[in-house]
Amino acid sequence: MESADGEHIVVCNHKNNPKLQCGQVGRDDILKPREVFYKNPNKVIQDGILASNIELDIPKRKRARKSDGKPHSLSAKYHVYISRQKVQICQKFVMAVYNVCQRRLNTICKKLQAGEEIIKEKRGGDRRAFKFVDKLDAVKSFISQLQGKESHYGRQKSRRIYISSEYNISILWQLYNKNSPEGLKVNYKYFSRVFSKYFNIGFGSPATDVCSYCVRTQTKISMSQSSSEKQKISTELKVHKFRATQFHKLMKTEVPNTVSYCFDLQQVQVLPKVPIQEAFYAQQLSIYFFCVTKLNCQEPIFYTWMEHQAGRGATETSSAIIDFLKRTEFPEDATKIRFFADGCGGQNKNSHVIHALMFWLHTSGEKIKEIEIIFPIRGHSYLPADRIFGRIEKILRSHSLIKTPDAYWELYTKVGEVRKLGSDWNLLDVKNMLQWLKKVNGIKSLSGEKWNNDPELAWLVPIFEEQREDGEIEANEECECNDMEEVNFI
Structure with missing residues (x-):
């Protein structure tokens, strides 16, 4: 081996050995393998490079030893590649080239002889894991026996299960140690790590809108x-x-020549909204928001009014829906409208809403020939509008102080369009239609004397006269829409 100035550096005594060519290897020959070796400081990769320069063989001749020493079980040959040619060198030369100790080379040789993986790293790591195998199995067995269920509020199926909100990791850990023998008890940190690493389990929150039929x-x-x-x-x-699941399948089903919408009334918002404790017990004004949206939750429209302007009944719902239908541009090929709403009798599921939709259907001049209203099973009415309300509530939670209706409207415009009662839309006297309309295919019928004098309702005259002659209508008959019933008007 030569130095930088060309002088030979004595590393071993194999200069003239015909089998070992240590004296023929110069400084420039070992720069590249040495650079590759130290380019990556990872010991596993370096051991792989060293192993590629070692060949093992069984000793062909065993010399007699004076002492009782253990005979060699293998013979190792070392080499390097110079100009793609394999050049055999001695162990000392390899140690000098790569700057490694003899013990490291001997360890690699033993692994090669035993057929073990050189790349596998055995240093460090968890040396105590094998001691906790029984404890790990016991903790897993305990957790796997927990009775869980899917989330009540999930939008679709999920692998994550939830256990009762009465429990937490600390309580489960105490229950495990209480029912386990002394040798299998674990500390809280170990139990928590196993719970989080091997299981997809959460703790549910108390449900606030559970179906009464399910609970009963x-x-x-x-x-x-x-x-x-x-x-x-x-x-x-x-x-x-x-x-109950069929309702959500109906929402996902795409019907040709049909547009689908959802409407719902949000939880009452108070005005002013202030972080003062006394304000919670004081009388505050209520502001209402009625949402109409597509099923994909895009372009929602909020109809809003104050409690001194109107209530939360069928009149407000019908008026908002009629305004929405009048101002919406439907696709040219649309001949049917589907509405999805919860079955609240005072707001959505009543004859006033049915009358209003029927009135618009026959007086609008649109190409729409049919309106279908689908109500879900009570207690299972998670609608697209509820997702929009969730987005709104997230925004409202970040504002602890809201003093005016304008402040509410400004926040709602971040999610959709806001239409204010009195300026953007008006209430209609929907209940007055009961004086003229009679029940047709499920609509409540009330007799009246002024219905035939209204020119806008002249189209109902032949229908009512024909049904009166056939005796098909009973006076004061109630409009009853069962759960999951579809109400059609053609």
Whole structure:
């Protein structure tokens, strides 16, 4: 091996050895392999480079030893590549080229002889994991036995399950240690790590809008003593939940030549909204927001009014829907409108809304020939409008002080269009239509004397006269729309 000035550096005594060519390797020959070796400081990669320069063989001849030393079980040959030619060198030369110790080379040789992976790193790591195998299995077994369920508020199926909100990791850890022998007890940190690493489990929050039928049926199942009765009630509950899922499938179904919308009334907002404790018990003004939106939650429209202007009944709902229908440009090929709404009787599911939609359908001049209203099973009415309300509430939570209606309207415009009662839309006397309209295909009928004098309702004359002659209409008959019932007007 030569120095920078060309002088030979004595590393070993194999200069004239015909088998070992250590004396033929110059300084420039070892620069590249040395640079590759130290380019990556990772020990695993460096060991792989060293292993590629080692060849193992069984000793062909074993010399007699004076002492009782252990005979060599392998013979190692070392080499380097110079101009793509393999050049055999001695161990000392390899140690000098790569600046490694003999122990490191011997360890690599033993791994090669045993057929182990050189790349596998055995230094450091968790040396105590094997001691906790029984504890790990016991904790996993305990957690896997927890009875969980899917989220009540999830939009679709999820692998994550939720257990009762009465529990948390600390309580579960205490229950585990209480029922485990002394040798399997663990500390809180270990239990929490296993819970988070191996399981997709969360803790639910107390539900505030649970279906009353579901709760009542589940209570009957838990209290029933007869297995046949339990099976019967469980079947009824499954059918009930299946019907509830059909509502959401209908929303996802795309119908040709049909446009679909959803409408709902948001929770009452108070005015002014102030972070003062006394204000919670004081009388405040209420401001209402009625949302009409597409099923994809795009371009929502908020109809808003104050409590001194109007209430929250069928008149306000009908007036807002009629205004929405009048000002909406429907696709040219649309012949049908679908509305999805919850079954609140005072606001959505009543004859006044039906009358208003029927009136618009026959007087609008649009190409729309049919309106369909779909109501969900009570307690399972998670609508697209609720997602929009969630976005609004997130914005409102970041504002602790809202003093005026204008401040509310400004926040709502971040999500959709705001239409104010009195300036952008007006209330219609929808209930006055009961003096003229009679029930047709499910509409409540009330007799009146002035209905035939209104020119806008002249189209109803032949229908009412024909049905009166056939005796198909009963006076004061109630409009009853069962759950999941579709109301059509053609």
